[in-house]
Amino acid sequence: MTGVPASAAGGPSGAQGARGTAAAADGVASEVSGSASAPGAAVPGRSASGGESAADATAEGRPARGGKITAAAVNQASVWNVANLLTMLRLVLVPGFVALMLADGGYDPAWRSLAWAAFAIAMITDLFDGHLARTYNLVTDFGKIADPIADKAIMGAALICLSSLGDLPWWVTIVILGRELGITLMRFLVIRYGVIPASRGGKLKTLTQGVAVGMYVLALTGWLASLRFWVMAAAVVLTVATGLDYVRQAIVLRRQGIAERAAALEETEA
Structure with missing residues (x-):
């Protein structure tokens, strides 16, 4: 037949043409692969920086090399955020407050004013660090542990100093600190069943x-x-009342947790 190329007829020249086309395609693929292997280019199984990509490692069912190190570095850097720095400031203010409070026998109005300034700064930062951590996603394990310690430390130091100087009855200090430490311990005991949120009464307290x-x-x-006597009396009443309310919440939370676990166990056995 006339007008039909030899390659279409399946002759030797056609086979050679097909092989040439395949070789050309391989050459283009090699060229693309070579350019992808150049510095800064992405290669399958590698990240842009030359490390193993997380997607490929996940597809193979194993963690990416260097992933844990990177995560640890991020967590370590996140500790030094504004919320945690405010918490650290409160911890540093505790010994400074005690030194100012007991300076010159503990009764000098000037030193007591400086001690009040340190105490006020600590209480103000307590209002902001938790809000900043929750609003800007700055919550860290360090903050969860250090924040309540800083709160109890500055308040406990102030109460103990006042009672040791004879300005405040010891029973007031014992009631307030006993309630704070007891509720904190109770929260840890029932955390397996859930978290007891801070109530409005607790914030007012x-x-x-x-x-x-x-x-x-x-x-x-x-x-x-x-006036300060009556304000302290109100603080003691709120301390006891909110403490009893937290105990009630803990009992209810524990009962609900036990009931839910029992129901889940029955469904599993069924």
């Missing part, structure tokens, strides 16, 4: 305690000295 202790730290006289 913290605010009232801060105001009352701050007024006692200052060398007040006259009607202000009488």
